Amino acid sequence: MFSQAGGVIFQYNQRMPEATSVSLRDLDIEHLWHGNLQHKDLKKRPPLEVASAEGCYVFDTEGRRYLDAMAGLFCVNVGYGRKEIVNAVAKQMAELPYYPLTQSHGPAARLAARVAGLLPKPLGRVFFSNSGSEAVETALKMARQCSRRMHPGQNRYKVIARHRGYHGFTMGALSATGQAPRRQAFEPLVPGFLHVAPPDHYRCGFCSAQSTCTLSCADEFERVIRMEAPETVAAIIAEPVIGGGGILPDPEGYLARLREICDRHGVLLIVDEVITGFGRTGKLFGFEHSGIRPDILTFAKGLTSAYLPLGATVAAEHVFEAFEDDGGEAKFTQVSTFGGHPCSAAAALANLDILTRERLWENSARLGGYLLEKLTALESPHIGEVRGRGLLIGLELVEDQRSKTPLAEGRMIQLQRAFRESGVLVGRNNDSVTGFCNVLILSPPLILNREQADVIISAIESNIARV
Ligand SMILES: Cc1ncc(COP(=O)(O)O)c(C=O)c1O
Incomplete structure (x- = not known):
């Protein structure tokens, strides 16, 4: 509420809305200021609301499971849920x-x-x-x-x-x-x-x-x-x-x-x-x-x-x-x-x-090498280069391999959404270099196993095939 002079009138006795009457999503959209997000789009496309996590997985408020191939933001190295x-x-x-x-x-x-x-x-x-x-x-x-x-x-x-x-x-x-x-x-x-x-x-x-x-x-x-x-x-x-x-x-x-x-x-x-x-x-x-x-x-x-x-x-x-x-x-x-x-x-x-x-850097070298090898072998006109070291991997996507024209922004956005829909969270170099935000990023927890690596590979293969 605003006073006529334009100042904010704080209502100290106002009760916080209960989560039952107002959804957490509404509270977020009304009050949180997210960095690097355009808020006017959030109602249509709300951010993923994560409620819990275990190992390499995060779960949203509806209980849907996602393989977190970004370890949050390059950081949950030992995985979630370590008591x-x-x-x-x-x-x-x-x-x-x-x-x-x-x-x-x-x-x-x-x-x-x-x-x-x-x-x-x-x-x-x-x-x-x-x-x-x-x-x-x-x-x-x-x-x-x-x-x-x-x-x-x-x-x-x-x-x-x-x-x-x-x-x-x-x-x-x-x-x-x-x-x-x-x-x-x-x-x-x-x-x-x-x-x-x-x-x-x-x-x-x-x-x-x-x-x-x-x-x-x-x-x-x-x-x-x-x-x-x-x-x-x-x-x-x-x-x-x-x-x-x-x-x-x-x-x-x-x-x-x-x-x-x-x-x-x-x-x-x-x-x-x-x-x-x-x-x-x-x-x-x-x-x-x-x-x-x-x-x-x-x-x-x-x-x-x-x-x-x-x-x-x-x-x-x-x-x-x-x-x-x-x-x-x-x-x-x-x-x-x-x-x-x-x-x-x-x-x-x-x-x-x-x-x-657990010598997790060794698993990082092993699984990183495996991912790099399998992703490099994927055949797609849109994969320009696969590169990385350990469990820090990028796929530079292009319109075609000859011209190396970066994959259009709209297609990159679509692709990232498709990953989320398929239950795998993949990163991207968003807003980092004008015209070259065309790199998909993998940086999963260092406890990743072979089966989970295969899930990431097949999500990448099938989603890029639909670009
Ligand atoms: C190489 C590097 N340095 C510094 C930072 C800043 O770290 P923070 O976001 O914890 O402030 C980041 C964040 O991603 C980073 O990647």
Whole structure:
């Protein structure tokens, strides 16, 4: 209700409508604001209302079962319904529901040590936040502050990222993001962010005419560093596999080339493992495929398998030490009320127990390889390229293979609906690159079995055949 002056009059005694008289769907449509959805369409096409979940499946309010081939949003790595995590969180909630990390508590300290123990040296210093965006935001701030300390007299603040990369919705992380449709409405963003072309085997503009990959797309970083002047550049940021931007895995040697470039110019290498961390790509961490060591890592999603929100930024010792070497004057000037929340840390510890006990990255490699092989063998004029690493797979759909014209938006929307109708939830790189949102995405829980993989394959085969 609005007053004549246009202000809202709150009716404190107004009772919440009972779920029996007003449907949850109506409450949603009247009051929830969903990101990245056009609300005027929601009445006609309401979002899937999920009521419960178990293993690789989610169930809607009518009890209909869907195979969740997206693990929520690339995140429920150990699958739904793990009582071990629920019990750990309940116990923590009863014991100590909250305390800030301006002081300390056991779950955060234990989790920091646990994460450090899973990583190779010198990666071992963990800063907690609440999400992937915050983990990236923290990494960017750490890199700027650290670079100025490591290179006295220089003003190193620029960050170079890739087009199509996604790093989050907060202003810094969004500035690193190379997806115009996600950025445009909020520009101008933070100054000092530059973008280079991503590795894109299917539409490579660098070396597609040659017999082998020359890694020219990686060398672009060095060209930009030289043109901008190295003494102004703080960091490079990259995902090991571009995820939401359309599943673009790094070619062999790519991260190693970035490492060399960074070392040559005193630039920090931030590897964004928000999707790829904790088993998604068939190894525990995405950077492990390359044999290099990043300076800073970012985690979220798979850290708790999304049972509770948690982000983590892990710095190598030399990054941490840059804040220690002047008699205690310098500190990383950031405080987070909820970052490292004891209940989220307890969820993460239980999640990592499951993940490591069941060695789920191995299942990710096995089933990912199986899916990749079977999907590559599908015969359809609309499948341009199938690509991925572990259980992170993309199918780039085209009108026809010769022209490589992206499959029309209307057909992509239809196709995604058809998947939902057939009981399999498949993702897509929605609103990520103008004209190229034609990549279907698979990122199921890492507990996926062969039978479930076959269900995904046959849903893809039959629905694409009807395009
Ligand atoms: C690589 C990457 N970085 C950062 C983020 C941001 O994470 P969040 O949505 O938890 O803020 C995402 C989200 O999908 C991501 O894929």
